Amino acid sequence: MIERYMYQDIIQFKMGRAVNNQVLYWAAVYLVDGLLIDTGPAHTAHELLEELRREKVEKAVNTHYHEDHIGGNALLQRELGIEIFAPVKSIERIAAKPALYPYQELVWGCPEPSRPNPLGKEVRTGKYRFEVIETPGHSDDHVVFWLPEKGWLFTGDLFVSETPKTARPEDNQGEIIKSLQKVYHLRPQVLFTGLGNIVEEATGTLARTILYLERIRDQVNRFKAQGLTPAQMVREIFGRESTLKEFTQGQFSSENFIRSFDR
Numbered sequence: 001m002i003e004r005y006m007y008q009d010i011i012q013f014k015m016g017r018a019v020n021n022q023v024l025y026w027a028a029v030y031l032v033d034g035l036l037i038d039t040g041p042a043h044t045a046h047e048l049l050e051e052l053r054r055e056k057v058e059k060a061v062n063t064h065y066h067e068d069h070i071g072g073n074a075l076l077q078r079e080l081g082i083e084i085f086a087p088v089k090s091i092e093r094i095a096a097k098p099a100l101y102p103y104q105e106l107v108w109g110c111p112e113p114s115r116p117n118p119l120g121k122e123v124r125t126g127k128y129r130f131e132v133i134e135t136p137g138h139s140d141d142h143v144v145f146w147l148p149e150k151g152w153l154f155t156g157d158l159f160v161s162e163t164p165k166t167a168r169p170e171d172n173q174g175e176i177i178k179s180l181q182k183v184y185h186l187r188p189q190v191l192f193t194g195l196g197n198i199v200e201e202a203t204g205t206l207a208r209t210i211l212y213l214e215r216i217r218d219q220v221n222r223f224k225a226q227g228l229t230p231a232q233m234v235r236e237i238f239g240r241e242s243t244l245k246e247f248t249q250g251q252f253s254s255e256n257f258i259r260s261f262d263r
């Protein structure tokens with residue numbers, strides 16, 4: 001399933017695999033002045049291709065290597081003949097066939113390997129110059145795209161929610177806090193997120209997210225000093241484990257979120 005929205009001169013394509021007419025997990029890509037930011041999951045790659053055939057697409061960029069952000073790379077390279085750029089740390093991962101968990105295969109699909117070009121410090125289009133900013137934490141290769149004259153920040157998965165409660169095993173909340181602080185100081189006006197949320201009160205939202213994560217970090221450190229296990233901390237802080245833990249074979253969980261403060 002794919003939905004199309006306009007925000008000023010940005011086209012957002014919000015997509016996801018539907019089961020019983022219910023989208024399992026939304027992902028979003030953005031087309032700005034011929035630049036496509038991320039290519040979405042493999043399951044919706046052909047739908048995205050048909051939408052893009054009606055548009056001017058000159059090149060694409062990836063925020064990081066995860067399967068819900070690069071799943072259309074190979075198809076768009078082949079069918080549209082566009083160049084795709086990704087962070088240097090992403091390239092070999094995107095070029096290899098990933099080993100996915102069953103939930104990843106179900107929700108997003110397995111991306112066909114592709115080989116992007118390495119991103120530099122900026123990406124230029126006819127009208128705009130996007131700054132490429134390294135923002136590790138969600139993954140070690142993660143970047144965001146910043147358009148200063150508009151105050152637009154394309155966040156990938158750096159910002160997901162003001163109050164996240166789950167994480168994957170590789171997430172590092174200490175690095176995420178640093179990356180959020182880095183982009184907070186840019187004073188962005190609008191966040192364009194990988195989940196499809198467009199957040200207009202951007203700077204305040206980032207400030208509240210940082211404060212929330214710092215508060216959780218302080219609780220984790222206090223409970224750690226008392227000898228509590230991560231599972232016990234989950235019960236103290238959130239009351240219970242997230243239902244996502246079972247669905248994702250333990251990959252997205254509150255316990256992983258707690259553990260991610262200690263990396």
